[in-house]
Amino acid sequence: MQDAKVTMGKMHAALADNPCTGAAPSGAVKLSARDVRVFYGNNEALHGVSMDVMANEVIAFIGPSGCGKTTFLRCFNRMNDTVEGARVTGRITLDGYDIHDRAIDVVMLRAQVGMVFQKPNPFPKSIFENVAYGPRLHGLAKSKAELEQIVESSLRRAGLWDEVKDRLDTPGTGLSGGQQQRLCIARAIAVSPDVILMDEPCSALDPIATSKIEELIHELKQNYTIIIVTHNMQQAARVSDRTAFFHLGDLIELGATPQIFTNPRQQRTEDYVTGRYG
Amino acid sequence: MNSSTHSDQGYSAIRQRVESSLARRRNQELRFRALGIAAVTTALALVAILFTTILSKGLPAFWQATFVMDVHFDPEVIQIGPKPTAMPGESPAAFAQRLTQWQLDLNFIDFGQIIHRSIAKLLPEADQHPEGAAHLVTSGELFALRDMVVADPGIVGKTVRLKLLADANVDVWLKGNIDRDLPDAQQQLSAQTRQMADQLYAKGVIQNKFSTAIFMNPDSRSSLASAGLAGAFMGSLFMMIIVILLAVPIGVASAIYLEEFAPKNRWTDLIEVNINNLAAVPSIVFGLLGAAVFILWFKLPLSAPIVGGLVLTLMTLPTVIIATRSTLKAIPPSIREAALGVGASKVQAITDHVLPLARPGILTATIIGVAQALGETAPLLLIGMSAFVASVPATAFDQSTALPVQIYLWQGNELRNFFEGRTSAAIIVLLALMLSLNSLAIWLRKHYETRW
Numbered sequence: 001m002q003d004a005k006v007t008m009g010k011m012h013a014a015l016a017d018n019p020c021t022g023a024a025p026s027g028a029v030k031l032s033a034r035d036v037r038v039f040y041g042n043n044e045a046l047h048g049v050s051m052d053v054m055a056n057e058v059i060a061f062i063g064p065s066g067c068g069k070t071t072f073l074r075c076f077n078r079m080n081d082t083v084e085g086a087r088v089t090g091r092i093t094l095d096g097y098d099i100h101d102r103a104i105d106v107v108m109l110r111a112q113v114g115m116v117f118q119k120p121n122p123f124p125k126s127i128f129e130n131v132a133y134g135p136r137l138h139g140l141a142k143s144k145a146e147l148e149q150i151v152e153s154s155l156r157r158a159g160l161w162d163e164v165k166d167r168l169d170t171p172g173t174g175l176s177g178g179q180q181q182r183l184c185i186a187r188a189i190a191v192s193p194d195v196i197l198m199d200e201p202c203s204a205l206d207p208i209a210t211s212k213i214e215e216l217i218h219e220l221k222q223n224y225t226i227i228i229v230t231h232n233m234q235q236a237a238r239v240s241d242r243t244a245f246f247h248l249g250d251l252i253e254l255g256a257t258p259q260i261f262t263n264p265r266q267q268r269t270e271d272y273v274t275g276r277y278g
Numbered sequence: 279m280n281s282s283t284h285s286d287q288g289y290s291a292i293r294q295r296v297e298s299s300l301a302r303r304r305n306q307e308l309r310f311r312a313l314g315i316a317a318v319t320t321a322l323a324l325v326a327i328l329f330t331t332i333l334s335k336g337l338p339a340f341w342q343a344t345f346v347m348d349v350h351f352d353p354e355v356i357q358i359g360p361k362p363t364a365m366p367g368e369s370p371a372a373f374a375q376r377l378t379q380w381q382l383d384l385n386f387i388d389f390g391q392i393i394h395r396s397i398a399k400l401l402p403e404a405d406q407h408p409e410g411a412a413h414l415v416t417s418g419e420l421f422a423l424r425d426m427v428v429a430d431p432g433i434v435g436k437t438v439r440l441k442l443l444a445d446a447n448v449d450v451w452l453k454g455n456i457d458r459d460l461p462d463a464q465q466q467l468s469a470q471t472r473q474m475a476d477q478l479y480a481k482g483v484i485q486n487k488f489s490t491a492i493f494m495n496p497d498s499r500s501s502l503a504s505a506g507l508a509g510a511f512m513g514s515l516f517m518m519i520i521v522i523l524l525a526v527p528i529g530v531a532s533a534i535y536l537e538e539f540a541p542k543n544r545w546t547d548l549i550e551v552n553i554n555n556l557a558a559v560p561s562i563v564f565g566l567l568g569a570a571v572f573i574l575w576f577k578l579p580l581s582a583p584i585v586g587g588l589v590l591t592l593m594t595l596p597t598v599i600i601a602t603r604s605t606l607k608a609i610p611p612s613i614r615e616a617a618l619g620v621g622a623s624k625v626q627a628i629t630d631h632v633l634p635l636a637r638p639g640i641l642t643a644t645i646i647g648v649a650q651a652l653g654e655t656a657p658l659l660l661i662g663m664s665a666f667v668a669s670v671p672a673t674a675f676d677q678s679t680a681l682p683v684q685i686y687l688w689q690g691n692e693l694r695n696f697f698e699g700r701t702s703a704a705i706i707v708l709l710a711l712m713l714s715l716n717s718l719a720i721w722l723r724k725h726y727e728t729r730w
Contacts, residue, residue: 082618084542111621121612123631133630134620184616191620 029096030055030195030225031076036090038071038080045071048090049251051244053195058221060240060257061229064272067246069229073197076227077113078106094195111138114188118200120180122172122187127164130172130183131155134191150190158186159216178209185216189224196220198228202235214239233273237261245269332709336702342503343444343452344487345415345478349396350437351427356392358383360431384428389420393442400483401474410470414478416445418501443491444484446502446696448475452484455695466693492703496670497684502693507704509670513583513663513678514652514711520587520674521594521651526644528591529598536599537606538628557596564593565657573661581662581677589661590651597650601643605636638726645719649712655682681708 031053038046046068053059061069071080078099080086092099099109111134122130131151134140141147151168155161160182164175172183181201188196198217202210217226217239230236236243236257243260245253245268253260253269264270362380364373393415398404404411419442426433447466450456452475462469478484495506540546568589572578578585609632617627633640658664664683671678679687685704691697 077619079615079618082615082624107621107623110619115615115619117612117615117619119612121610121616123613123616124635133617133622137620137622137626187616187620 028055029053030094031227032091032093032096033072033075034091036072036075036088036092038068038075039087039089040083041085045249046075047249049246051251051254053225053227055194055225056221056223057241058217058226058228058239060236060243061227061246062231062233062236062243062272063246063252065231066248068249069244069246070199072246072251073199073227073229076195076197077110077115079115081106111191112193113195113197114191114193115197116181116184116188116199116201119204120177120184122175122180122183124171124173126169127155127172127175127183128168131186131190134187138191140191154186154190155183157189157220158182159212159219160186176209178205178212181205181209181213182216185213185220189220193224195225195227198226200229200231203231210235233261245272247272332702332705335699336704336706338453339699339703340488340492341486342489342491343449343475343479343484344489345397345440345442345444345483346485346487347396347400347440347442347483348437349392349423349440349442350399351423351434352392352395353435355389355395356387356427356434358387358427358431358434361428384424387424387427389423392423393419397474397478397483400481401477403470403477404474407468407470407474410468411474413445413467413471414448414475416443416501416503418495418498418504419443441487443489443503444475446693448484449503450693450695451475452479452486455699492700493707496668497666497679497687498668499666502691502696505688505700507681507684507707509667510679510681510684510704511707512671513586513667514681516583516671516674516678517587517590517680518648518652520584521590521648522644524587524591525594525598525647525651529595529644529647530602530640532595533599533602533606534628534633537603538624538632553596553599557600560656561593561654562656562660564589565660567592568657568661579675579677581665581667581679582675583663583671583678583680584674585661586658586663586680587674589657590654593654593657594647594651597647598644601647602636602640605639605643606632608639609635638723641722641726642719645715645722649715649719652715653682653708653712655680655686658683659686681711 029052032051034050035048036046036050037044037048049068049072061073063069074080075088075092076094076099078088080088088100094109094112097104123133125133128151131154132141132147135147135150141150152161152165155164160179163179164183172180175183181204185196185201202213205213214235217228220226228236228239240257242254243257244251245260245264245266247268253264253266255265260269261273264273358380362373362376364370390412394404394408394411397411397414422442444452448471451458451467451472456466465472467475475484491504492506493511494508495504496509497507498505536546536549540549568585572585572588573580578588613631613635614627617631618624622630658680663679664687665677665679666687667677667679669676681704685701685708688697688701688704691700
């Protein structure tokens with residue numbers, strides 16, 4: 001477990017008995033993390049987390065503030081690289097490839113692993129430009145028509161098309177909070193990622209906007225693997241297949257969502273999901 | 279029951295205490311507001327006094343005592359042919375000799391006589407006091423007449439209605455800028471000249487007319503009435519162009535590097551501290567540096583706008599860097615994360631999103647830095663830009679002064695009565711330039727901010 005160079009086969013064998021991997025649903029392993037530690041300066045914020053994420057599943061990260069769930073989430077698209085003084089050790093693979101490998105371009109990785117942030121952060125540009133930015137950056141569209149096609153299908157998948165189709169050239173910042181967050185989701189899926197990381201995507205939204213995003217997550221599951229960090233345990237229970245509970249930089253328990261909420265194996269998980277702290 | 283009575287008493291006591299503190303807080307607020315209003319009023323009053331003084335002194339200087347009269351280009355006085363051109367078969371030496379002779383002839387023409395005759399026609403007394411009459415028109419106009427003859431030899435023999443600037447002392451006398459009761463010994467002009475000036479003014483020959491001399495001419499010491507700002511203006515313009523071309527790209531690039539790319543370590547801390555210190559270095563020190571480095575080492579010419587521009591660039595750089603960095607700092611990190619999140623590289627995130635958002639701030643910082651450089655005087659004194667230069671610089675390597683230096687030079691001119699107005703007029707030009715630059719900064723900021 002501690003040695004990141006242990007072969008994958010041995011790892012899976014070792015993981016079978018580990019309460020932290022939980023009963024993974026059938027399917028291919030999309031993302032795999034082994035003994036991931038994150039340091040901010042000399043402070044270790046994440047103490048060796050291992051986990052497999054299956055293709056097309058929704059996995060929720062829950063835990064009290066400062067437990068390392070967002071830090072861990074940001075490891076999957078190497079967003080921690082942009083944080084001054086942050087250091088990540090351990091091994092993370094996407095479809096079996098080490099994302100820290102020198103041959104992997106972080107730009108390529110982020111095209112495959114999209115991200116939606118806590119606060120809606122559309123670019124101060126038009127709705128169209130917001131969605132078109134990624135595809136244009138990666139040269140995904142050969143013509144203007146193709147680009148328009150990508151923008152439309154992304155907005156449709158994000159459930160925003162009908163609301164904005166007549167005002168694509170108005171600023172994205174002029175939309176409501178919920179619409180902005182769906183625009184950010186459209187922006188993320190416009191570059192056709194495999195995985196979407198969502199960092200508390202509904203924390204700044206009202207209940208109606210939240211329920212729309214939750215419906216959207218259900219639909220997106222067909223095509224994408226989704227990791228969602230949330231403070232809202234009902235939300236985790238509603239949208240996710242599996243739930244991971246983090247506490248003080250450790251992954252305490254990972255299991256099927258119903259099991260985590262009804263029959264947690266760890267005392268700390270039970271205390272948290274029953275509202276005794278957090 | 280018991281406990282509720284107790285809490286009611288507690289409640290009213292708290293209310294009393296809060297109410298008594300409320301009055302104190304309200305008074306505090308009123309005092310603070312009164313102080314603020316007093317400060318603003320004082321500042322506005324001082325600005326108003328400054329502007330009134332400058333405008334009341336400077337604006338009349340744009341109008342100068344001007345002769346409006348018929349000038350006869352008398353062929354008796356002007357005996358010269360057209361400017362010679364090389365004839366076929368003529369040796370270059372022979373042509374050069376002919377040209378020199380022609381120039382000599384030209385210089386011997388007594389244009390003063392032309393003006394004297396024109397005045398004498400209107401005021402016969404002028405013939406009795408030719409010495410006094412010679413001081414009526416400023417000497418620079420003699421060269422203006424000469425230039426007219428050179429430009430068009432056909433003018434000889436004709437009579438043309440011309441506007442000629444009166445001598446600076448005549449202007450001072452007629453405007454009442456000198457005490458008319460002073461004894462002759464203390465007057466700049468002789469009694470006859472003063473009398474003739476008054477008579478010509480009464481006849482309407484000398485009029486107070488708007489003069490473009492201050493805008494179109496370089497500085498002058500022999501013909502004070504035609505001394506102008508053109509040389510200093512061009513010098514300032516060249517320096518501004520140099521500052522914009524150098525300080526803006528270097529400053530903005532350094533700021534972007536330091537803010538977005540540089541690792542945060544002891545070296546960048548050291549650089550940051552030093553940039554902040556440089557911004558606080560007195561400007562005259564930059565002048566010394568410029569003299570030592572650009573003139574002594576690089577052998578750049580003395581008194582040239584190129585050196586002034588380089589010195590002002592050094593002086594402006596810290597301002598531009600600091601302002602640009604604070605603008606970049608103010609761009610929300612969420613925009614960077616959003617761009618990085620869809621797979622933009624760091625450079626793309628900056629050029630596509632951060633810079634467009636920072637543009638209004640950077641523009642404002644730049645323009646204010648340039649405006650500051652435009653008004654700087656001290657460093658220019660040390661690189662020889664306070665020299666008297668009687669020509670308009672054609673390139674940045676020619677000798678020149680700058681607007682603020684010209685103000686300083688005119689302020690010290692011996693003919694105070696005339697140059698007090700000229701100085702204020704120059705200040706008006708400089709302030710107008712500054713205000714338009716600052717308005718441009720405000721307009722640019724508004725223009726780019728309202729886009730989204």
